Amino acid sequence: xPLREISFGQALNEAHISEMERDPKVIVFGxxxxxxxxxxxxxxxxxxxxxxxxxxxxxxxxxxxAGVGAAIAGYRPVVELMLVDFGLVAMDQILNQFAKSAYMxxxxxSVPMTLRVLTGAGTSSGATHSESLHGLFAHMxxxxxxxxxxxxxxxxxxxxxxxxxxPKIFMEHRLLYPVKGQVPEETFEVxxxxxxxxxxxxxxxxxxxxxxxxxxxxxxxxxxxxVSVEVIDPRTLVPLDEEAIVxxxxxxxxxxxxxxxxxxxxxxxxxxxxxxxxxxxxxxxxPIRVATPNVPLPFSPKLEKELLPSKExxxxxxxxxxx
Amino acid sequence: xxxxxxxxxxxxxxxxxxxTFENAVRRLTKEGxxxxxxxxxxxxxxxxTGVSIHLRKGDQIGSTHRPLGHLIAKGCDLNKLxxxxxxxxxxxxxxxxGPYHTFDPSVGALGANGIVGGSVPMTAGYALAxxxxxxxxxxxxxxxxxxxxxxxxxxxxNLAACWQLPIVFVCENSSPEVQRMLGxxxxxxxxxxxxxxxxAKNYGMPGSTHTGWDAADVYKAAGKAIRRARIGKGPxxxxxxxxxxxxxxxxxxxANEKERQWDPIDLLKQMIPQKLDEQIKADEAxxxxxxxxxxxxxxxxxxxxxxxxxxxxAD
Ligand SMILES: Cc1ncc(C[n+]2csc(CCOP(=O)(O)OP(=O)(O)O)c2C)c(N)n1
Numbered sequence: 001x002p003l004r005e006i007s008f009g010q011a012l013n014e015a016h017i018s019e020m021e022r023d024p025k026v027i028v029f030g031x032x033x034x035x036x037x038x039x040x041x042x043x044x045x046x047x048x049x050x051x052x053x054x055x056x057x058x059x060x061x062x063x064x065x066a067g068v069g070a071a072i073a074g075y076r077p078v079v080e081l082m083l084v085d086f087g088l089v090a091m092d093q094i095l096n097q098f099a100k101s102a103y104m105x106x107x108x109x110s111v112p113m114t115l116r117v118l119t120g121a122g123t124s125s126g127a128t129h130s131e132s133l134h135g136l137f138a139h140m141x142x143x144x145x146x147x148x149x150x151x152x153x154x155x156x157x158x159x160x161x162x163x164x165x166x167p168k169i170f171m172e173h174r175l176l177y178p179v180k181g182q183v184p185e186e187t188f189e190v191x192x193x194x195x196x197x198x199x200x201x202x203x204x205x206x207x208x209x210x211x212x213x214x215x216x217x218x219x220x221x222x223x224x225x226x227v228s229v230e231v232i233d234p235r236t237l238v239p240l241d242e243e244a245i246v247x248x249x250x251x252x253x254x255x256x257x258x259x260x261x262x263x264x265x266x267x268x269x270x271x272x273x274x275x276x277x278x279x280x281x282x283x284x285x286x287p288i289r290v291a292t293p294n295v296p297l298p299f300s301p302k303l304e305k306e307l308l309p310s311k312e313x314x315x316x317x318x319x320x321x322x323x
Numbered sequence: 324x325x326x327x328x329x330x331x332x333x334x335x336x337x338x339x340x341x342x343t344f345e346n347a348v349r350r351l352t353k354e355g356x357x358x359x360x361x362x363x364x365x366x367x368x369x370x371x372t373g374v375s376i377h378l379r380k381g382d383q384i385g386s387t388h389r390p391l392g393h394l395i396a397k398g399c400d401l402n403k404l405x406x407x408x409x410x411x412x413x414x415x416x417x418x419x420x421g422p423y424h425t426f427d428p429s430v431g432a433l434g435a436n437g438i439v440g441g442s443v444p445m446t447a448g449y450a451l452a453x454x455x456x457x458x459x460x461x462x463x464x465x466x467x468x469x470x471x472x473x474x475x476x477x478x479x480x481n482l483a484a485c486w487q488l489p490i491v492f493v494c495e496n497s498s499p500e501v502q503r504m505l506g507x508x509x510x511x512x513x514x515x516x517x518x519x520x521x522x523a524k525n526y527g528m529p530g531s532t533h534t535g536w537d538a539a540d541v542y543k544a545a546g547k548a549i550r551r552a553r554i555g556k557g558p559x560x561x562x563x564x565x566x567x568x569x570x571x572x573x574x575x576x577x578a579n580e581k582e583r584q585w586d587p588i589d590l591l592k593q594m595i596p597q598k599l600d601e602q603i604k605a606d607e608a609x610x611x612x613x614x615x616x617x618x619x620x621x622x623x624x625x626x627x628x629x630x631x632x633x634x635x636x637a638d
Pocket of ligand 1: 362389
């Protein structure tokens with residue numbers, strides 16, 4: 001497949017176009033989705049019409065719930081949530097109705113909806129405009145959680161998500177939108193549940209998701225020649241490619257998990273638990289988690305920086321782990 | 324209740340204060356001294372001012388993502404407000420809140436809010452506390468027409484009516500004529516009615532719609548609703564039509580000729596003698612310069628501050 005360089009945002013846009021052309025049951029809605037300012041959905045209304053592409057009022061409970069219902073009734077909604085923190089006003093529709101309906105029905109219905117959600121800190125936006133929260137959704141049975149880290153995966157994973165017959169939360173770090181990368185022009189899938197070996201190494205395994213993959217790579221670059229770092233991006237947290245993680249730790253004997261989501265009861269703990277259960281004897285040192293402490297993210301750029309994982313913190317963790 | 328000369332001048336002064344403060348914020352944001360952009364209140368000054376002029380220190384407000392007008396009209400200290408917007412230690416909330424979550428309990432300014440509609444249920448709680456204490460304080464809950472659609476807002480209207488809470492709901496309905504904003508209609512409308520005050524009837528409370536750029540109209544309507552709440556007759560839903568003249572989250576910056584007709588400050592200025600107008604503008608500019616200097620001089624919070632206040636120590 002010939003590649004060209006496009007941004008993360010354009011990649012998401014192409015995934016929408018691909019699936020809306022392929023399947024007339026794919027419909028799109030959310031706040032301002034017909035706006036020219038919003039890159040992922042830009043131009044969809046002009047191309048596919050206002051029946052299939054709808055702006056919704058600022059009523060997350062209503063329009064996310066309407067997506068769940070339309071999915072049960074045979075459509076394949078892609079619903080956009082402007083920021084993950086705003087989804088908290090719609091907890092029932094997301095965590096009860098969206099996540100559990102298929103199971104509760106004993107399989108007589110399915111909910112093939114994709115909830116696209118913008119996430120992420122680093123813009124000094126304060127405690128209700130900065131969260132990641134993938135751990136919260138991954139905790140809930142019934143939701144697939146997709147966390148792309150680059151334009152190629154953004155396109156391939158969104159296409160796979162739209163085609164998958166289950167409830168999916170598709171989480172897009174807003175600082176990734178301008179990031180460019182090589183992406184095929186045609187339609188392709190990146191399967192859900194298959195990790196990406198971003199860099200091969202032999203001394204330590206670093207597991208990172210979303211924006212943190214970049215930070216992990218910067219850390220690996222900085223340590224080049226001293227520590228051989230293997231970087232793995234799981235790409236989806238549910239389903240999780242356990243084998244890729246476990247096999248890597250069996251090879252390297254060391255583990256650092258990097259996560260922008262909160263430290264406690266989250267993804268980083270999940271990975272460490274997995275390795276403890278399946279590869280404890282391979283560990284030559286205690287695993288280290290580099291994640292955001294359980295503190296609501298402050299407005300002050302200085303305080304925010306203090307809390308977020310960074311290249312420097314990852315380098316320090318790797319050095320400690322292999323010391 | 325109509326406006327006399329002294330009240331008119333007082334209202335005008337506070338409106339000028341808000342406008343001057345926000346113009347400074349606009350400039351400081353461009354210069355990177357305030358680290359993030361957020362919603363401003365330009366064109367809406369008459370609403371917060373005409374409401375707050377009736378409020379006591381012990382009354383509370385719950386605000387929005389466009390909070391500066393509400394906070395300044397309620398009497399928040401300008402120095403600490405400016406320092407908060409700069410993320411400084413000397414800010415109201417030590418740089419943790421920023422514009423979206425500023426709290427100043429000393430004057431009853433109980434929260435700007437980054438979640439659209441987020442402050443409304445909480446503000447019913449301030450009203451509940453007032454009712455329980457029996458001190459005849461009231462609460463004012465601000466939200467936009469977009470926010471008015473949120474389930475939490477609709478639920479709170481009902482709750483406040485059922486419990487006859489001492490609260491006034493103030494919906495600032497910004498016209499999409501001026502600019503189309505974040506979350507506002509792009510292709511589909513976000514409301515299928517023109518007047519949000521129509522909804523009051525469904526919940527069993529009085530509701531009315533007013534001209535939000537006319538300070539006299541705001542003053543009168545708010546006075547009536549606030550008196551009603553204060554004497555225990557329950558909630559009111561007031562709707563003020565407004566035009567957001569500049570500085571929206573994603574909007575343009577310059578007000579044009581057509582928009583001037585909706586500028587509450589230009590309108591009220593006609594009632595103010597020229598000398599007094601000049602005096603007010605000079606006074607307020609000086610105050611705001613002091614706030615800017617205070618903010619710029621203030622230190623950043625110490626790094627350890629990031630971890631404090633998650634839990635309070637037991638007293
Ligand atoms: C629950 C929630 N959804 C979406 C947003 C993003 N957002 C911030 S301001 C805004 C528009 C609010 O419109 P309105 O309530 O009418 O107030 P206005 O901006 O017109 O003053 C939106 C959608 C948010 N902050 N919170």
